[in-house]
Amino acid sequence: MKNLWNSIVESFKSIKSWSDFATRANLTVEIIRRIILYSLAGILILMGLAFGLGVGYVSSLTSQVQVPTKHEMRSQLQDVNNSATLYFSNGEKIENLQRDLTGKSISLSEMSPYLKKAIVSTEDSDFYRHNGVVPKSIVRAIISDITGIGAQTGGSTLTQQTVKMQLLSSETTWKRKAVEIFLAMRVDKYFTKKEILEDYLNAATFGRNNKGQNIQGVSAAAQGLFGKSAKELNIAESAFIAGLPQSPSIYTPYDMKGKLKDDYSLGLKRKNIVLFRMYRDNKITKTQYDQARKFDLKSDFQKPAKADSKSIKYGYLYNTLTEQARTILIKRLAKNDGLEYSTLKKDKALYDKYYTQADTELHSKNYKIHSTINKDLYVAMNKQAQLYKGNLGTVHTDNAKDPNTGKSIKVSEPVQNGSVLLDNKTGQVLAFVGGVNFKKSQINHAFDTQRSPGSSIKPLITYAPAIENGLIGSQTMLADFKTKYKGYAPTDYGETIQNKFLSAREALEESYNIPAVNLYNYIRSKNVSSKSYMTKMGIDISNKEYAQLGITLGGMDKGVSVLKQASAFSTFANKGVHVDPYVVKDVTEPSGKQIYKHKSSKTRVFTKQTSYIIKNMLHGVVTKGTASALSYEANFSTKNLFGKTGTSNNYRDNWFIGSTDGVTMASWIGYDNFYGNNYNLASNSTDLNQEIWANMANAVYKEDPGVMNVHKKFTKPAGVDSYKVDKETGTSTGTIEYNGITSKVNQHTTTSLYYKGKPKDMSYSDFAIGGKSKNYKLFWDNYFGKSNGYGVVKQLGDDSKSSDELASENGSGRTSGFSNSTNNNDSSDVTTNSSTSTSTSRTTNTTTSNGTSETGTGSSGSSGGTTAVTDESSSAGSTGGSGEAGIIDPTTE
Template sequence: MGVTTRAGRSVRRWMVVVLAIVAASTLGAVAGAVAALVRATPDLEDLRYRPHQTTYIYDRKGRVIRSLYIENRVPVSIDQIPRVMQQAIIAVEDADFEKHRGFDVRGILRALWVDLREGGVVQGGSTITQQLAKIMFLSHERTLTRKLRELFLAIELERRFTKEEILETYLNEIYFGAGAYGVEAAAQTFFGKSIREVTLAEAALLAAIPRSPYYYDPFRYPERALARRNFVLDRMVEEGYISPRAAAEAKAQPLGVVSRNDGRDVSASYFVDYVLQQLYERFPPDEARDRIFGGGLRVYTTLDLDLQRAAEQVAARFPVASTDANGLPQPQLAIVTLDPHTGDILAMVGGRGEGNKFNRAAQATRQPGSAIKPFIWLAAIDRRVATPATVIEDKPLQYTLPDGTDWEPSNYDGRFVGPVTIRTALEHSINMVAIQLLEQVTPGVVISYMKQMGITTLVEPPREPNDRHLALALGGLTRGVTPLEMAAAYGVLANGGILSRPRAILRIEDANGLVLEETQPRQQVVVSDVTAYLVTDMMRGVVQWGTGRSAALPGGRPVAGKTGTTEDYTNAWFVGFTPDLVTAVWVGNDEQRVPMRLPDGTNIGSGRAAQLWRDYMQVAVRNLPPRDFPKPAGIVEGVRIDTKTGLLAPPDCGIPESQTRLEIFAPGTQPTEVSPNCRRSWFQWPDWLRRPFEGLFPPDGSRE
């Protein structure tokens, strides 16, 4: 046995001192690291916060039109998530979730064994709680510090929250690919249904994806997704959640994913953009984007997806004459439908072509051509300047302009028919009559009526003494009009003189269902119901036997409307209405200097617009019972007039029947004078004596 030397004892003392210093330093470093972790720990109450919830835009029947999101997420409570979904995610991600307190050593070892057995990474070692800590509070960097913070946060989460709260948050936070965050958004994205409705096979597929959303994307890689889903089913059997038979039946099911557009074939992109603009106006600028795209709003709109589908399908069939420098088909078009009684926008097509954002239904101010004429007629009727029986001569006109040049307008066909009632002139869109009627009413008065009827794009005409601005009668406007405002203005006629301003949003709710705003129709009486009915009745003739015959609907359904084509064929219109719907159709080239022509050289005019209107509207009114335009009290009916003079044509007064018609009037405006063309002799032969000699004598009983 040796003797310990003084030198040996000295070395040992120094070693103890050094070890003590090292231990103290290590403990200090560990304590410092722990302190740093504690200081860096975020407020774990954030676990209760639901960031970036998806906003949904619905149609008037509660059907989803579009979802808006920064992260597509629809939070659901744990009791809304089927137990089979919870079990599937636990089985594949964290089998001991109910047992551990944040991390699981056995789980890490088991995951390592499974990965070795499968020859790849199929099961991770992190618990659900660790994954949630990383998702909610940490970055994805692969460092020891980040891993230590993850473990510390997982322990804290387990200490502060129940297992149900942790699992609920996890299932609402994890990313499933295809833009879907959380199980509800994932179920809607992949299956077109709520998470409440998923089957065992579908739950297993959802649980399969989060491990690698891109690699197991069922849209891109269905074989990989199928294999992973079946692995999840096997894990559920191993954990005792389901029977082998149930797993086998689920494995026999196809993936069952729907198309990326959730089975819908309606874009409604122009309407959605129109609604978005209004939403931005409703919130402060600094918070609008977060509220709209991340606030989980529920926006209920006026759109009818059935009508929108019909409008988009008809627009897609319209012929393409050329493609412009931007790759957009030309001519372009717009279709907008309103409920004239409420102003609700039921359908809106603002153009066609991929990436085409300019909304021609609401933003394009275009020359209306003869579609402006009903406003002239309305002003004349309402001011009692004219009645439907007023006769104006269709003749050549010439005006001297302020610059000394002469303006000689013409009719579409270059012909003149002489004296004609303004009813017939409207039916056949006779320019010379429109100009003379406008001259009587004055352009300023007509523009004031158009403004009252909802057209805001107008500019007052020049007031030079020699410039009467009579080109207004042919649709010559300084700025033009939009299809949306034309539909609203024509809707005044359909609604008995009441303007219903266009409305797109019915109600806005927050994520909890609290109503933030509920709109009401904005209405105003702008003309009398008698005036509206008289003009509507004249416009029915446009469709029955005038320029709008192409717009007639099957079965003789009552329709009123007006065509419009600009002189250079850059714009073509048909705006028409039934008692229930008003629709404006515009067709035109975006480059307004280029005439619209088909490849064979045929001009595209208002006849094409009327056909487009008819093709769409016969679908739109399919489920609406036919009914006539309501007739207001006081209308004077059954007055037979001479269409050459507008005066009375009593029975048997000798005017050919083809030259007479039964006319309607506002009270007190009907003619009282008999037409000079009604020639009667001083003596009327009895019928029994006159009848055998008919043909020998003129109908009025006198010789010519």
């Protein structure tokens, strides 16, 4: 540019005549003219390119929009009761979300003419002249948004605002704005201005009424503020209402309780601005303007009143779906703003912002949330829970201090139930029971409370990992003698000790504790990490907890929810593959676009061989073990049912989880123990929980026999090896040397199932996990005829109950003789040889099972450690056997 100017200057310096000057001046003007023309052309080209890119961008955005038909738009625009709708799995409506907005739709003819004029003058003075959008306003808003210069007007017409309220979400993205513009022009094309104005006046929000309710529509505003119909509103009242939509929470005269604010002057000032705009637009005369400004609205406002309460039919389901849908929206809104959900969770203020935004969306927009819940099964299970809740235990009534007011109040605590029915293959939650009385407690005991799983965790954390790594077979012997690990002394149920060796199968069937602790200690010594398996099944436990032997008995810091425990257990039914559980299938936004669809997540945890062996062993639990009552309580075949019981210390929690090929159902019962109480279940809680489980399972089977698939057998896969083993030692049959005599040991044999491993050779010692020299001597002396107390149940502590009484309390199906599950998989066939192996006369002790093993106690130490199990739903937490709040002895069940 400098060179060009110098050239022009030099050119003028060389002028020698006026003719030469005129020629050169004309040339200069022509050059400047061309520069200007080329610059303008360039600007126009760039603007055209920008416009084309903008149109293309908008076109690409709107092309992805599912364009509603005229009928669909008409329906959505007129729906002033917008809120998310919840659906059962078959598409049947559950409920609309309870809105905090109250209002009804009325026609334009039922509204004051002043109100219509006030809204148009205030919100969109060009309403009757534009085609849904005002381009200059949009450009002005875009420039303001990009540069930050000028007022943040938004550039929205009444048509756009109506579209935003009724057809779209409130995302603040360019995409949403482009769709808003597109739909606004479409609405303006299909509907008259009167129809659009009517829809707006019925859909807009106008702050709170004299009951503290958020109000929607001019009908509710007129009644809630002035106690009259919308048609009866005068100019001042119309102007006040018309000024509210810009900022309802600021301009409304009422607070959350329906009381007049101490200062509502901003609303009155806003009313005057509206009146001026009406006067400016010649909607009212100067006299009317002056009179309306002087009108006393304060005396016109309604006195406070009490709002009517609303009931919800499916309370626990309603809350669960609302909560999960809200989380889905929070994640989506954060993602649109470039934020990770994990980051959001760390910032409470930021999370609360998105929580509020998502909650507002759900309660004011017509989202559709489709669930996995089967209505018939849900109703059937909850009906049984209601019928049986009176049998679960004592309802305790006591005086307590209200944490909010500090006043003394009378409270009652019933035995709660949380149950979940899962589809094994898909992970869908088909039904659940959240509690026994939604009106008194809205806590969802199926999804939200975490409790000690007791012995129901044994197959997950100990037995399956041991089988998976070839460390045991189904008949491997485990020691059940008095033992201590660095101060931690576990016992079986009722502080008993079986005083014998037990097969892994029998130990699991009867849920004995000492064998489980010995086995867990053993797999840890072999560097087998239970954590890798548990994490894959969705259960998070700290390394500190894994280091404590009591974890195999359910001793956990926080516990586990019924949903997660059921989901983990379903891994076995699903041939070792864990499928994440879910209850929301998909979510559709108001425009009809699907914004969320569940993506199934499957993880291989155990091999199908390990899963088969565990299922085979757990089948014995329901045929002759701790859940044998189900064999006659169930109204369906239990030939292919397997399950596990669980009881935490002092009957604090009781579990039963049962699986067929089709489903897994878990049931937990226990007290919430709010207000620092320390209530425990009755001693027959195992019987009670199995009975309510059976009632629910029977109801499910009656409604839909196919969903349980009870007749599908668990076929033995290739890779599961069957070995003939000695019944008493779990080893291959062979000979030992006893008192200098070589004796053949093969009188009783059975089948042991293995994956990877195989039985040990017959030996005098070292055939049982956790066995000590004195244990082996006691065993062989008894084996060869000495009456020495082997297999006689020992009871520690002060409890004077007999083993039979303890067994009765625990609901355990006792077995006599060789206690093994006889099922259709022939894994426990016992063969008795008629010939004796030596000439030595002896009496064989047949390891009669006495007592049960559902819970136990023991002194805590540095290794086993006493672990805290808390219920997050309770402010006081769960209280363990020691009587100290929040403590559960690790020797639970």
